[in-house]
Amino acid sequence: MTTHTIPEGYREDRKGRLVQESQIAAIDLARDQLVGELINGARKLHQQMAEFRGTAFGDIAAFVQLSAEQYGATIGGDKGNVTLMSYDGRFKIVRAVQDSIQFDERLQAAKALIDECLNDWTEGSRAELRTLVNNAFRVDNDGSIKTGEVLSLRRLKFDDPRWTQAMAAISDAVTVVGSKTYVRFYERDAQGQYQPISLDIAAVKHV
Structure with missing residues (x-):
């Protein structure tokens, strides 16, 4: 993952070299854009799923405890x-x-x-x-x-x-x-x- 600033008008290749965008084939630029957009979407979806997973486990555990309390019982853990x-x-x-x-x-x-x-x-x-x-x-x-x-x-x-x-x-x-x-x-x-x-x-x- 890139951690340094890349000058405007340049792209970093797989070997870490800076290449002017004007020297990069159009199809390579299009591919890079597509990959970036889909990866960003995947990251957002991953975060949403992680949050949903936490919510689901928490809500289920809370409901199980609520149900147990109807009988005066306490359940430890989830x-x-x-x-x-x-x-x-x-x-x-x-x-x-x-x-x-x-x-x-x-x-x-x-x-x-x-x-x-x-x-x-x-x-x-x-x-x-x-x-x-x-x-x-x-x-x-x-x-x-x-x-x-x-x-x-x-x-x-x-x-x-x-x-x-x-x-x-x-x-x-x-x-x-x-x-x-x-x-x-x-x-x-x-x-x-x-x-x-x-x-x-x-x-x-x-x-």
Whole structure:
């Protein structure tokens, strides 16, 4: 970003050199003007969205507290999943908290216990289970365990105490390393399905 004064009648090129405008092709000047105008518009829109985001979170938190006060309760902070509906059900607002989790060393203990179970269960039907487990513990491109697939193993119920202990180890190994709070907006369509009101410029339909 330019932080120094550029003499009138000059433009600074990408290498920081001053070039007389008279020596710059008309198409390059037109391109520069277009980029500048659109960037200014994008900056204003970004600022408006930031202000709207703050307003939305603040208003939702205030309403949740107001609703809680009807029962004499006090809610600390602005965390927690909340769904707010318009009176006619046409619109829906969802505030959701998404935790980022990691597994500590106890996940290795869980994997060892699971492997013991799989090695002892010799029925042919266990082959699919072994594939499911191996896929769950497979790392992705950045070397991280796919947390969702590992946690999904807890939905499987077996009588073997080693399996039960392994599932407990998985639960104990979970560590929340961060969380993000989102707010999403929906409108019900003619078929009664809620469609997101996208605030992502790439997903907004051209009008």
